[in-house]
Amino acid sequence: MMNSTTPMEPSSSSQRLKRRIFEILDGAVLDGASKACEIFIATLVVANVLAIILESLHDLHEAYAAYFHMFDLVSVVVFSVEYALRVWSYGEKYAHEAGSSWRGRKEYLFSVFGMVDFFSTVPFYLQLVFPGADLRVLRMFRLLRIFKLSRYNSAMDDMFEAIKAEKDSFSSAMFLLFISCLLFSSLIYIIEGHDQPEVFPSIPAAMHWFILTIISGWGNVDPVTYLGVVLVVVTQVLAIALAAILTGVVATAYTAQVQRREAVYETEVREVLADGVVTDEERAKLKQMQAKFGMTDEQVESIAEQVNAERRGAEREAELQTARGQ
DSSP states (O other): OOOTTSOOOOOSHHHHHHHHHHHHHHTSSOSHHHHHHHHHHHHHHHHHHHHHHHHTSHHHHHHHHHHHHHHHHHHHHHHHHHHHHHHHHGGGTTTTSTTOHHHHHHHHHTSHHHHHHHHTTHHHHHHHHSTTSOOHHHHGGGGGGGGGGGGGOSHHHHHHHHHHHTHHHHHHHHHHHHHHHHHHHHHHHHHHTTTOTTTOSSHHHHHHHHHHHHHHSOOSOOOOSHHHHHHHHHHHHHHHHHHHHHHHHHHHHHHHHHHHHHHHHHHHHHHHHTTSOOOHHHHHHHHHHHHHHTOOHHHHHHHHHHHHHHHHHHHHHHHHHHHHHO
């Protein structure tokens, strides 16, 4: 009897093709085609970012404008085909659930990666639709293509998950930042506003000074009063404290996220080794989890050795218990 969580075997050549394209694009199966696709897309993305940077140099742009345009055209065609294939094939993600083909498509279309894929190519088509319009700002959306690399690396996912897990700590830090901004901006306005009315004409202007001081350590303003000097020093110390707090929260949360992923992988390894037999399907699943979690071979081998050592210890303990019983 077929397990309800296992995708049904595609019944037609179209479904088989759709399933195969989904496996290649999503990395659902770790094989040569999936790896080649990943390398090709990643290389093209890096080349696009380099082209955008070089195109910003006026002399290079004037000399090789036609080549830049041709490369962008080829890239847009490739990314557009990739986007269309993803939308089409992601219906197979939940193919085992009746009537849910659009579930996978909708999940991709409104995901971060789906939005990046869309907005990184749409400026090109807008230029075709509105040839006379100034779309320089929209053309900068091409830089979003760099985020396509995040699909092949779990670091950004780990960071977002870490921030999400520590949202309460971040909320507390942001609340402290808001209170500090309001307090110190009001104080600097009261203290320095009379002597430097052109610099601190209002509290909102003083908030601009505070934000600059927090971010860069200097608000581009030299105080002219003794109290102003003291307040600037305290603000700079506060900036260092807030940076330390946020850095500590992120570092702790990120480490916890990595440990959680390792724990999930270890649990899966224990389940696979429970019967002492590792099938090809189980081995492929572990490889897929390793790629998804961005784990190195050394980490995987360490976990496997630990699980095997515990399993052998449990077996020896069971044998000793049996011997004592006899």
